[in-house]
Amino acid sequence: MKNLVYILYFICLISNAKTITVGKSYPVKTIKQALTLANDGDTVLVTTGIYKEGNILIHKKIAFLGKNFPTLDGQNKFEVLSVAADSVVIKGFKIINSGHAALDDPCGIKVYDRSFVRIENNILDNNFFGIYLQNSKNGVVKNNTIKAYGKQEQLIGNGIHCWKSDNLQIIGNKISGHRDGIYFEFVTQSVIWRNISNYNIRYGLHFMFSNDDSYITNVFKGNGAGVAVMFTKNVKMFNNYFEENWGDSAYGLLLKEIADSYIFNNHFKRNTSGIYMEGTSRIKVEKNVFEANGWGMKIQASCMENEVVHNNYIGNTFDISTNGSLVLNTFNSNYWDKYEGYDLNKDGIGDVPYHPLSLFAVLTESNPSSMLLYRSFMITLLDKSEKVLPSITPDNFVDNTPLMKQLRL
Protein backbone atom coordinates (compact mmCIF):
# COMPACT_ATOMS: atom_id res chain seq x y z
CA MET A 1 0.00 0.00 0.00
CA LYS A 2 2.79 2.34 0.98
CA ASN A 3 4.61 1.52 -2.27
CA LEU A 4 1.52 2.32 -4.28
CA VAL A 5 1.37 5.76 -2.70
CA TYR A 6 4.98 6.33 -3.67
CA ILE A 7 4.35 5.19 -7.24
CA LEU A 8 1.32 7.45 -7.58
CA TYR A 9 3.38 10.33 -6.17
CA PHE A 10 6.10 9.78 -8.79
CA ILE A 11 3.56 9.51 -11.61
CA CYS A 12 2.19 12.88 -10.52
CA LEU A 13 5.70 14.31 -10.57
CA ILE A 14 6.35 12.99 -14.06
CA SER A 15 3.09 14.29 -15.43
CA ASN A 16 3.97 17.71 -14.06
CA ALA A 17 7.16 17.87 -16.08
CA LYS A 18 6.81 19.65 -19.40
CA THR A 19 8.78 19.70 -22.62
CA ILE A 20 9.90 23.01 -24.10
CA THR A 21 10.79 22.82 -27.77
CA VAL A 22 13.25 25.33 -29.19
CA GLY A 23 13.47 26.17 -32.90
CA LYS A 24 12.68 28.64 -35.66
CA SER A 25 9.12 27.44 -36.15
CA TYR A 26 8.34 27.24 -32.42
CA PRO A 27 7.29 29.98 -29.99
CA VAL A 28 10.56 29.63 -28.07
CA LYS A 29 13.35 30.73 -30.41
CA THR A 30 16.44 30.68 -28.22
CA ILE A 31 17.95 28.17 -25.82
CA LYS A 32 18.50 30.81 -23.16
CA GLN A 33 14.82 31.72 -23.22
CA ALA A 34 13.88 28.05 -22.84
CA LEU A 35 16.24 27.71 -19.89
CA THR A 36 14.59 30.60 -18.07
CA LEU A 37 11.15 29.07 -18.69
CA ALA A 38 12.16 25.59 -17.55
CA ASN A 39 11.81 24.17 -14.05
CA ASP A 40 13.58 21.25 -12.42
CA GLY A 41 12.55 18.00 -14.11
CA ASP A 42 11.57 19.54 -17.45
CA THR A 43 12.92 18.64 -20.86
CA VAL A 44 14.36 21.21 -23.25
CA LEU A 45 14.27 19.83 -26.78
CA VAL A 46 16.33 21.74 -29.34
CA THR A 47 15.55 21.24 -33.02
CA THR A 48 18.03 21.52 -35.89
CA GLY A 49 19.77 24.83 -36.59
CA ILE A 50 22.84 26.79 -35.62
CA TYR A 51 22.66 28.48 -32.24
CA LYS A 52 25.18 31.21 -31.48
CA GLU A 53 24.22 32.24 -27.97
CA GLY A 54 27.61 32.67 -26.33
CA ASN A 55 28.00 30.80 -23.06
CA ILE A 56 24.96 28.66 -22.19
CA LEU A 57 24.65 27.97 -18.46
CA ILE A 58 22.39 25.14 -17.28
CA HIS A 59 21.54 25.66 -13.61
CA LYS A 60 18.37 23.55 -13.38
CA LYS A 61 17.95 19.79 -13.21
CA ILE A 62 16.75 19.28 -16.77
CA ALA A 63 17.13 16.96 -19.71
CA PHE A 64 18.77 18.98 -22.47
CA LEU A 65 18.22 17.11 -25.70
CA GLY A 66 19.09 17.82 -29.32
CA LYS A 67 17.05 16.58 -32.25
CA ASN A 68 19.12 15.75 -35.36
CA PHE A 69 22.25 17.30 -33.86
CA PRO A 70 21.56 21.05 -33.57
CA THR A 71 24.84 23.02 -33.59
CA LEU A 72 25.93 25.11 -30.63
CA ASP A 73 28.66 27.47 -31.82
CA GLY A 74 31.03 29.14 -29.34
CA GLN A 75 32.41 31.40 -32.12
CA ASN A 76 35.96 30.82 -30.77
CA LYS A 77 35.15 33.16 -27.90
CA PHE A 78 33.06 31.38 -25.27
CA GLU A 79 32.85 28.24 -23.24
CA VAL A 80 29.90 26.64 -25.03
CA LEU A 81 27.98 24.72 -22.39
CA SER A 82 28.40 25.06 -18.61
CA VAL A 83 26.58 22.76 -16.20
CA ALA A 84 25.93 23.95 -12.66
CA ALA A 85 23.12 21.61 -11.56
CA ASP A 86 22.92 17.96 -10.52
CA SER A 87 21.39 15.21 -12.67
CA VAL A 88 21.50 17.11 -15.96
CA VAL A 89 21.32 15.05 -19.15
CA ILE A 90 22.98 16.43 -22.30
CA LYS A 91 22.32 14.39 -25.39
CA GLY A 92 22.49 14.75 -29.15
CA PHE A 93 24.25 18.07 -29.76
CA LYS A 94 26.99 19.21 -32.04
CA ILE A 95 29.20 21.56 -30.08
CA ILE A 96 31.81 23.52 -31.99
CA ASN A 97 34.40 26.31 -31.72
CA SER A 98 34.88 27.01 -28.03
CA GLY A 99 37.23 29.83 -27.01
CA HIS A 100 40.92 29.03 -27.26
CA ALA A 101 43.94 29.21 -24.97
CA ALA A 102 42.43 31.61 -22.46
CA LEU A 103 43.56 31.39 -18.84
CA ASP A 104 40.31 29.84 -17.64
CA ASP A 105 40.52 26.83 -20.01
CA PRO A 106 37.31 27.19 -22.06
CA CYS A 107 35.57 23.91 -22.89
CA GLY A 108 32.93 22.40 -25.12
CA ILE A 109 31.06 21.13 -22.05
CA LYS A 110 32.16 21.81 -18.47
CA VAL A 111 30.57 20.44 -15.31
CA TYR A 112 31.16 22.49 -12.16
CA ASP A 113 31.10 20.54 -8.89
CA ARG A 114 27.97 18.51 -9.70
CA SER A 115 26.87 14.88 -9.45
CA PHE A 116 24.94 12.45 -11.65
CA VAL A 117 25.47 14.44 -14.85
CA ARG A 118 25.10 12.42 -18.05
CA ILE A 119 26.78 13.51 -21.30
CA GLU A 120 25.84 11.20 -24.11
CA ASN A 121 25.91 10.98 -27.92
CA ASN A 122 27.34 14.41 -28.66
CA ILE A 123 29.72 15.51 -31.36
CA LEU A 124 32.41 17.95 -30.25
CA ASP A 125 34.47 19.60 -32.90
CA ASN A 126 37.31 22.12 -32.66
CA ASN A 127 37.06 22.95 -28.95
CA PHE A 128 39.95 23.89 -26.66
CA PHE A 129 39.01 21.34 -24.02
CA GLY A 130 36.29 18.84 -25.02
CA ILE A 131 34.43 17.64 -21.92
CA TYR A 132 35.67 18.81 -18.53
CA LEU A 133 34.39 17.30 -15.28
CA GLN A 134 35.50 19.28 -12.27
CA ASN A 135 34.84 18.01 -8.78
CA SER A 136 31.94 15.84 -9.86
CA LYS A 137 30.69 12.47 -8.73
CA ASN A 138 28.84 9.64 -10.46
CA GLY A 139 29.10 11.26 -13.90
CA VAL A 140 28.66 9.36 -17.15
CA VAL A 141 30.39 10.37 -20.40
CA LYS A 142 29.25 8.00 -23.11
CA ASN A 143 29.46 7.59 -26.88
CA ASN A 144 30.70 11.10 -27.67
CA THR A 145 32.86 11.91 -30.66
CA ILE A 146 35.48 14.47 -29.74
CA LYS A 147 37.74 15.94 -32.33
CA ALA A 148 40.21 18.81 -32.36
CA TYR A 149 42.92 19.95 -34.70
CA GLY A 150 45.86 20.51 -32.36
CA LYS A 151 49.27 20.99 -33.88
CA GLN A 152 52.69 20.68 -32.39
CA GLU A 153 54.05 23.90 -30.91
CA GLN A 154 50.54 24.96 -30.06
CA LEU A 155 48.61 24.93 -26.82
CA ILE A 156 45.49 22.78 -26.81
CA GLY A 157 43.39 21.20 -24.08
CA ASN A 158 42.42 17.60 -23.39
CA GLY A 159 39.57 15.62 -24.93
CA ILE A 160 37.97 14.38 -21.71
CA HIS A 161 39.51 16.08 -18.68
CA CYS A 162 38.51 14.87 -15.21
CA TRP A 163 39.74 16.57 -12.08
CA LYS A 164 39.10 15.74 -8.42
CA SER A 165 36.21 13.44 -9.24
CA ASP A 166 34.89 10.13 -8.11
CA ASN A 167 32.84 7.24 -9.53
CA LEU A 168 32.95 8.30 -13.17
CA GLN A 169 32.16 6.16 -16.20
CA ILE A 170 33.91 7.06 -19.44
CA ILE A 171 32.48 4.71 -22.05
CA GLY A 172 32.64 4.34 -25.80
CA ASN A 173 34.02 7.76 -26.74
CA LYS A 174 36.14 8.51 -29.79
CA ILE A 175 38.78 11.15 -29.27
CA SER A 176 41.44 12.57 -31.55
CA GLY A 177 43.61 15.65 -32.07
CA HIS A 178 43.62 16.88 -28.45
CA ARG A 179 46.61 17.20 -26.11
CA ASP A 180 45.70 14.13 -24.03
CA GLY A 181 42.72 12.06 -25.18
CA ILE A 182 41.54 11.26 -21.66
CA TYR A 183 43.16 12.93 -18.65
CA PHE A 184 42.57 11.89 -15.02
CA GLU A 185 43.91 13.92 -12.13
CA PHE A 186 42.84 13.08 -8.57
CA VAL A 187 40.07 10.83 -9.90
CA THR A 188 39.17 7.70 -7.95
CA GLN A 189 36.93 4.64 -8.29
CA SER A 190 36.30 5.23 -11.98
CA VAL A 191 36.18 3.14 -15.09
CA ILE A 192 37.30 3.85 -18.66
CA TRP A 193 35.79 1.32 -21.03
CA ARG A 194 35.71 0.80 -24.80
CA ASN A 195 37.10 4.18 -25.87
CA ILE A 196 39.14 4.85 -28.95
CA SER A 197 41.76 7.52 -28.36
CA ASN A 198 43.94 7.91 -31.44
CA TYR A 199 46.32 10.49 -32.91
CA ASN A 200 46.34 12.88 -29.99
CA ILE A 201 49.24 15.32 -29.64
CA ARG A 202 50.62 13.91 -26.40
CA TYR A 203 49.04 10.96 -24.60
CA GLY A 204 46.06 8.79 -25.51
CA LEU A 205 45.34 8.39 -21.81
CA HIS A 206 47.03 10.15 -18.92
CA PHE A 207 46.69 9.30 -15.23
CA MET A 208 48.05 11.50 -12.48
CA PHE A 209 47.48 10.87 -8.78
CA SER A 210 44.40 8.79 -9.58
CA ASN A 211 44.04 5.68 -7.44
CA ASP A 212 41.69 2.71 -7.68
CA ASP A 213 40.68 3.09 -11.32
CA SER A 214 40.51 0.65 -14.17
CA TYR A 215 40.70 0.94 -17.93
CA ILE A 216 39.43 -1.91 -20.00
CA THR A 217 39.24 -2.67 -23.73
CA ASN A 218 40.41 0.67 -25.12
CA VAL A 219 42.42 1.39 -28.24
CA PHE A 220 45.33 3.85 -28.09
CA LYS A 221 46.95 4.25 -31.45
CA GLY A 222 49.40 6.69 -33.00
CA ASN A 223 49.44 9.15 -30.11
CA GLY A 224 52.43 11.50 -29.72
CA ALA A 225 53.76 9.65 -26.69
CA GLY A 226 51.40 6.72 -26.02
CA VAL A 227 49.78 6.32 -22.61
CA ALA A 228 51.12 7.49 -19.25
CA VAL A 229 50.12 6.21 -15.82
CA MET A 230 51.97 8.16 -13.16
CA PHE A 231 52.06 8.69 -9.38
CA THR A 232 49.21 6.31 -8.85
CA LYS A 233 48.37 3.04 -7.17
CA ASN A 234 45.93 0.23 -7.65
CA VAL A 235 45.11 0.66 -11.34
CA LYS A 236 43.80 -2.22 -13.42
CA MET A 237 44.67 -2.26 -17.10
CA PHE A 238 42.91 -5.04 -19.00
CA ASN A 239 42.57 -5.92 -22.64
CA ASN A 240 43.78 -2.64 -24.17
CA TYR A 241 45.57 -2.07 -27.44
CA PHE A 242 48.69 0.12 -27.48
CA GLU A 243 49.83 0.59 -31.04
CA GLU A 244 52.09 2.68 -33.28
CA ASN A 245 53.63 5.05 -30.76
CA TRP A 246 56.92 6.01 -32.33
CA GLY A 247 59.51 8.51 -31.16
CA ASP A 248 62.38 9.21 -28.83
CA SER A 249 60.22 9.80 -25.77
CA ALA A 250 57.21 7.78 -26.92
CA TYR A 251 56.14 4.62 -25.14
CA GLY A 252 53.22 2.26 -25.58
CA LEU A 253 52.72 2.56 -21.85
CA LEU A 254 54.78 4.79 -19.56
CA LEU A 255 54.65 3.74 -15.91
CA LYS A 256 56.25 6.10 -13.42
CA GLU A 257 55.93 5.90 -9.65
CA ILE A 258 53.08 3.44 -9.61
CA ALA A 259 52.39 0.50 -7.31
CA ASP A 260 50.08 -2.44 -6.74
CA SER A 261 48.62 -2.59 -10.21
CA TYR A 262 47.67 -5.31 -12.62
CA ILE A 263 48.40 -5.32 -16.36
CA PHE A 264 46.52 -8.18 -17.96
CA ASN A 265 45.84 -9.29 -21.52
CA ASN A 266 46.96 -6.15 -23.37
CA HIS A 267 48.48 -5.91 -26.81
CA PHE A 268 51.59 -3.84 -27.38
CA LYS A 269 52.30 -3.64 -31.07
CA ARG A 270 54.76 -1.56 -33.09
CA ASN A 271 55.90 0.91 -30.44
CA THR A 272 59.37 2.30 -29.82
CA SER A 273 59.06 0.78 -26.34
CA GLY A 274 56.07 -1.37 -25.36
CA ILE A 275 56.26 -0.61 -21.65
CA TYR A 276 58.67 1.77 -19.93
CA MET A 277 58.80 1.36 -16.16
CA GLU A 278 60.44 3.68 -13.67
CA GLY A 279 59.96 3.60 -9.91
CA THR A 280 57.20 1.02 -10.11
CA SER A 281 56.67 -1.73 -7.60
CA ARG A 282 54.46 -4.73 -6.97
CA ILE A 283 52.97 -4.83 -10.45
CA LYS A 284 51.90 -8.00 -12.15
CA VAL A 285 52.28 -8.10 -15.92
CA GLU A 286 50.43 -11.18 -17.13
CA LYS A 287 49.27 -12.63 -20.45
CA ASN A 288 50.19 -9.67 -22.62
CA VAL A 289 51.45 -9.70 -26.18
CA PHE A 290 54.56 -7.70 -27.06
CA GLU A 291 54.92 -7.74 -30.80
CA ALA A 292 57.20 -5.90 -33.24
CA ASN A 293 58.36 -3.24 -30.79
CA GLY A 294 61.82 -1.69 -30.67
CA TRP A 295 61.99 -2.61 -27.00
CA GLY A 296 59.35 -4.94 -25.52
CA MET A 297 59.88 -3.63 -22.01
CA LYS A 298 62.32 -1.13 -20.54
CA ILE A 299 62.62 -1.72 -16.84
CA GLN A 300 64.70 0.86 -14.98
CA ALA A 301 66.73 -0.20 -11.95
CA SER A 302 64.37 1.72 -9.67
CA CYS A 303 61.65 -0.94 -10.15
CA MET A 304 61.15 -3.73 -7.67
CA GLU A 305 59.00 -6.74 -6.88
CA ASN A 306 57.31 -6.74 -10.25
CA GLU A 307 56.19 -10.02 -11.68
CA VAL A 308 56.30 -10.65 -15.44
CA VAL A 309 54.63 -13.98 -16.24
CA HIS A 310 52.95 -15.76 -19.15
CA ASN A 311 53.56 -13.11 -21.81
CA ASN A 312 54.36 -13.53 -25.48
CA TYR A 313 57.42 -11.72 -26.84
CA ILE A 314 57.35 -11.88 -30.62
CA GLY A 315 59.55 -10.09 -33.13
CA ASN A 316 60.87 -7.32 -30.91
CA THR A 317 64.31 -5.90 -31.60
CA PHE A 318 65.02 -6.16 -27.85
CA ASP A 319 62.66 -8.07 -25.58
CA ILE A 320 63.81 -6.44 -22.38
CA SER A 321 66.32 -3.79 -21.45
CA THR A 322 67.45 -2.27 -18.17
CA ASN A 323 69.94 0.35 -17.00
CA GLY A 324 71.30 -1.32 -13.89
CA SER A 325 72.74 -4.59 -12.69
CA LEU A 326 70.40 -5.09 -9.76
CA VAL A 327 67.49 -7.43 -10.50
CA LEU A 328 64.55 -7.21 -8.13
CA ASN A 329 61.87 -8.42 -10.51
CA THR A 330 60.87 -11.88 -11.68
CA PHE A 331 60.40 -13.06 -15.25
CA ASN A 332 59.01 -16.57 -15.42
CA SER A 333 57.04 -18.77 -17.81
CA ASN A 334 57.02 -16.37 -20.75
CA TYR A 335 57.23 -17.24 -24.41
CA TRP A 336 60.30 -15.69 -26.07
CA ASP A 337 60.61 -16.14 -29.82
CA LYS A 338 64.41 -15.72 -29.50
CA TYR A 339 64.68 -18.75 -27.20
CA GLU A 340 66.89 -21.44 -28.68
CA GLY A 341 66.70 -24.12 -25.96
CA TYR A 342 65.20 -27.60 -26.11
CA ASP A 343 62.58 -29.59 -24.25
CA LEU A 344 63.60 -33.22 -23.84
CA ASN A 345 60.85 -34.29 -21.45
CA LYS A 346 58.18 -32.64 -23.65
CA ASP A 347 56.42 -30.80 -20.83
CA GLY A 348 56.26 -27.59 -22.86
CA ILE A 349 58.85 -25.87 -20.68
CA GLY A 350 62.37 -25.30 -21.97
CA ASP A 351 65.07 -27.25 -20.14
CA VAL A 352 67.61 -24.44 -20.36
CA PRO A 353 66.89 -21.12 -18.61
CA TYR A 354 66.56 -18.11 -20.91
CA HIS A 355 68.36 -14.80 -20.40
CA PRO A 356 66.06 -12.20 -21.99
CA LEU A 357 68.52 -9.35 -21.55
CA SER A 358 70.88 -9.32 -24.51
CA LEU A 359 74.37 -7.89 -24.30
CA PHE A 360 73.57 -5.38 -26.97
CA ALA A 361 70.50 -4.09 -25.11
CA VAL A 362 72.78 -3.24 -22.20
CA LEU A 363 75.32 -1.58 -24.48
CA THR A 364 72.76 0.60 -26.28
CA GLU A 365 71.25 1.62 -22.96
CA SER A 366 74.54 3.20 -21.86
CA ASN A 367 75.66 4.25 -25.33
CA PRO A 368 72.75 4.76 -27.75
CA SER A 369 74.90 5.39 -30.82
CA SER A 370 76.33 1.85 -30.63
CA MET A 371 73.03 0.90 -32.31
CA LEU A 372 74.93 1.46 -35.58
CA LEU A 373 76.73 -1.86 -35.05
CA TYR A 374 73.55 -3.85 -34.53
CA ARG A 375 73.45 -7.09 -36.57
CA SER A 376 77.16 -6.93 -37.33
CA PHE A 377 79.08 -10.21 -37.16
CA MET A 378 81.14 -9.33 -34.07
CA ILE A 379 78.07 -8.25 -32.10
CA THR A 380 76.25 -11.48 -32.93
CA LEU A 381 79.31 -13.41 -31.77
CA LEU A 382 79.55 -11.43 -28.52
CA ASP A 383 75.83 -11.84 -27.94
CA LYS A 384 76.11 -15.62 -28.31
CA SER A 385 79.04 -15.88 -25.91
CA GLU A 386 77.24 -13.62 -23.45
CA LYS A 387 74.25 -16.00 -23.52
CA VAL A 388 76.51 -18.87 -22.49
CA LEU A 389 78.68 -17.00 -20.00
CA PRO A 390 76.99 -13.80 -18.76
CA SER A 391 79.61 -11.18 -17.92
CA ILE A 392 78.12 -7.74 -18.53
CA THR A 393 74.46 -8.71 -18.17
CA PRO A 394 73.31 -9.72 -14.68
CA ASP A 395 73.20 -13.54 -14.54
CA ASN A 396 70.11 -13.60 -12.31
CA PHE A 397 68.11 -11.78 -14.98
CA VAL A 398 66.58 -15.03 -16.09
CA ASP A 399 63.42 -16.90 -17.05
CA ASN A 400 63.85 -20.35 -15.47
CA THR A 401 60.78 -21.84 -17.13
CA PRO A 402 60.57 -20.39 -20.65
CA LEU A 403 57.68 -21.74 -22.69
CA MET A 404 58.31 -23.70 -25.89
CA LYS A 405 55.05 -22.69 -27.53
CA GLN A 406 53.43 -19.32 -27.95
CA LEU A 407 50.51 -18.70 -25.62
CA ARG A 408 47.18 -18.27 -27.32
CA LEU A 409 46.20 -14.74 -26.37
Added chain:
Amino acid sequence: MRTFALSLITLLTLISCGSNEPKPIKLNIDSCDFCKMTIANGKFGAELITQKGRYYKFDDLACMVQFAKSNTVVPYQSFFVNDYLKDNTLISVESAFFIKSDKINSPMRGNMAAFSTAAQQGEYAKKLGAQTLTWSEVYNTYP
Protein backbone atom coordinates in the same frame (compact mmCIF):
# COMPACT_ATOMS: atom_id res chain seq x y z
CA MET B 1 91.84 39.96 -44.57
CA ARG B 2 90.33 36.59 -45.45
CA THR B 3 92.29 34.81 -42.71
CA PHE B 4 91.12 37.43 -40.28
CA ALA B 5 87.50 36.89 -41.28
CA LEU B 6 87.92 33.14 -41.05
CA SER B 7 89.50 33.26 -37.63
CA LEU B 8 86.79 35.64 -36.48
CA ILE B 9 84.11 33.21 -37.63
CA THR B 10 85.89 30.33 -35.90
CA LEU B 11 86.22 32.36 -32.75
CA LEU B 12 82.55 33.31 -32.80
CA THR B 13 81.52 29.72 -33.35
CA LEU B 14 83.64 28.60 -30.42
CA ILE B 15 82.23 31.31 -28.19
CA SER B 16 78.68 30.37 -29.10
CA CYS B 17 79.42 26.79 -28.01
CA GLY B 18 79.78 27.75 -24.39
CA SER B 19 76.89 30.18 -24.46
CA ASN B 20 74.63 30.88 -21.56
CA GLU B 21 71.54 31.22 -23.72
CA PRO B 22 68.65 28.83 -23.19
CA LYS B 23 67.70 26.46 -25.99
CA PRO B 24 64.03 26.89 -26.93
CA ILE B 25 61.76 24.09 -25.70
CA LYS B 26 60.09 22.15 -28.50
CA LEU B 27 56.54 21.69 -27.28
CA ASN B 28 55.04 18.22 -27.61
CA ILE B 29 58.41 16.83 -28.72
CA ASP B 30 60.84 17.37 -25.83
CA SER B 31 60.23 15.43 -22.67
CA CYS B 32 60.86 16.45 -19.08
CA ASP B 33 64.17 15.17 -17.72
CA PHE B 34 62.69 14.67 -14.29
CA CYS B 35 59.19 13.26 -14.72
CA LYS B 36 59.51 11.89 -18.28
CA MET B 37 56.30 13.58 -19.44
CA THR B 38 56.23 15.25 -22.81
CA ILE B 39 56.32 19.03 -22.37
CA ALA B 40 53.05 20.39 -23.71
CA ASN B 41 52.45 23.69 -21.96
CA GLY B 42 54.65 26.69 -22.81
CA LYS B 43 53.57 28.58 -19.69
CA PHE B 44 55.19 26.31 -17.12
CA GLY B 45 58.34 24.93 -18.76
CA ALA B 46 61.82 25.35 -17.30
CA GLU B 47 65.39 24.69 -18.32
CA LEU B 48 68.78 24.46 -16.66
CA ILE B 49 72.32 24.50 -18.00
CA THR B 50 75.20 22.81 -16.20
CA GLN B 51 78.71 24.24 -16.10
CA LYS B 52 79.73 21.62 -18.61
CA GLY B 53 77.15 23.09 -21.00
CA ARG B 54 74.53 20.35 -20.85
CA TYR B 55 70.88 21.31 -21.16
CA TYR B 56 68.04 19.78 -19.19
CA LYS B 57 64.42 20.62 -19.93
CA PHE B 58 61.43 20.38 -17.61
CA ASP B 59 57.66 20.69 -17.88
CA ASP B 60 57.23 22.30 -14.48
CA LEU B 61 59.29 24.54 -12.23
CA ALA B 62 58.81 21.95 -9.48
CA CYS B 63 60.48 19.30 -11.65
CA MET B 64 63.52 21.52 -12.24
CA VAL B 65 63.99 22.30 -8.55
CA GLN B 66 63.59 18.66 -7.53
CA PHE B 67 66.00 17.58 -10.28
CA ALA B 68 68.55 20.18 -9.16
CA LYS B 69 68.20 19.09 -5.53
CA SER B 70 68.47 15.38 -6.30
CA ASN B 71 71.69 15.70 -8.25
CA THR B 72 74.43 17.51 -6.37
CA VAL B 73 77.38 16.18 -8.37
CA VAL B 74 77.26 18.38 -11.47
CA PRO B 75 77.46 22.11 -10.74
CA TYR B 76 74.74 24.16 -12.39
CA GLN B 77 75.39 27.32 -14.28
CA SER B 78 72.00 28.86 -14.87
CA PHE B 79 68.27 28.33 -14.54
CA PHE B 80 65.49 29.51 -16.84
CA VAL B 81 61.73 29.48 -16.62
CA ASN B 82 58.83 30.15 -19.01
CA ASP B 83 57.18 33.55 -18.76
CA TYR B 84 53.56 32.82 -17.85
CA LEU B 85 52.24 35.58 -20.11
CA LYS B 86 54.30 34.87 -23.22
CA ASP B 87 54.00 31.67 -25.16
CA ASN B 88 57.03 29.47 -24.54
CA THR B 89 59.55 32.23 -23.82
CA LEU B 90 62.35 31.42 -21.36
CA ILE B 91 63.58 34.07 -18.95
CA SER B 92 66.35 33.87 -16.37
CA VAL B 93 65.13 32.96 -12.87
CA GLU B 94 67.15 35.78 -11.28
CA SER B 95 65.09 38.34 -13.16
CA ALA B 96 61.78 36.51 -12.75
CA PHE B 97 58.98 37.16 -10.25
CA PHE B 98 57.09 34.13 -8.97
CA ILE B 99 53.65 33.41 -7.56
CA LYS B 100 52.17 30.22 -6.16
CA SER B 101 48.49 29.34 -5.85
CA ASP B 102 46.20 26.31 -6.03
CA LYS B 103 44.33 28.12 -8.78
CA ILE B 104 47.31 27.75 -11.10
CA ASN B 105 47.23 24.27 -12.63
CA SER B 106 50.74 23.39 -13.70
CA PRO B 107 51.48 19.96 -15.21
CA MET B 108 53.19 18.47 -12.16
CA ARG B 109 51.36 20.38 -9.45
CA GLY B 110 54.15 22.82 -8.73
CA ASN B 111 51.41 25.41 -9.22
CA MET B 112 53.88 28.25 -9.66
CA ALA B 113 54.00 30.86 -12.39
CA ALA B 114 56.81 33.23 -13.37
CA PHE B 115 56.54 36.80 -14.69
CA SER B 116 59.12 39.18 -16.07
CA THR B 117 57.95 42.27 -14.16
CA ALA B 118 56.94 42.93 -10.56
CA ALA B 119 53.81 44.71 -11.79
CA GLN B 120 52.55 41.58 -13.56
CA GLN B 121 53.39 39.52 -10.51
CA GLY B 122 51.35 41.87 -8.32
CA GLU B 123 48.44 41.91 -10.72
CA TYR B 124 48.16 38.12 -10.94
CA ALA B 125 48.82 37.57 -7.24
CA LYS B 126 45.84 39.82 -6.53
CA LYS B 127 43.66 38.19 -9.20
CA LEU B 128 44.35 34.61 -8.06
CA GLY B 129 44.84 35.26 -4.37
CA ALA B 130 48.37 33.91 -4.78
CA GLN B 131 51.44 34.07 -2.61
CA THR B 132 54.44 35.93 -4.09
CA LEU B 133 57.84 34.27 -4.06
CA THR B 134 61.46 35.01 -4.92
CA TRP B 135 63.71 32.53 -6.71
CA SER B 136 65.50 31.49 -3.50
CA GLU B 137 62.13 30.82 -1.86
CA VAL B 138 61.07 28.74 -4.86
CA TYR B 139 64.37 26.84 -4.71
CA ASN B 140 63.90 26.08 -1.03
CA THR B 141 60.30 24.87 -1.38
CA TYR B 142 61.61 21.35 -1.93
CA PRO B 143 63.97 19.55 0.40
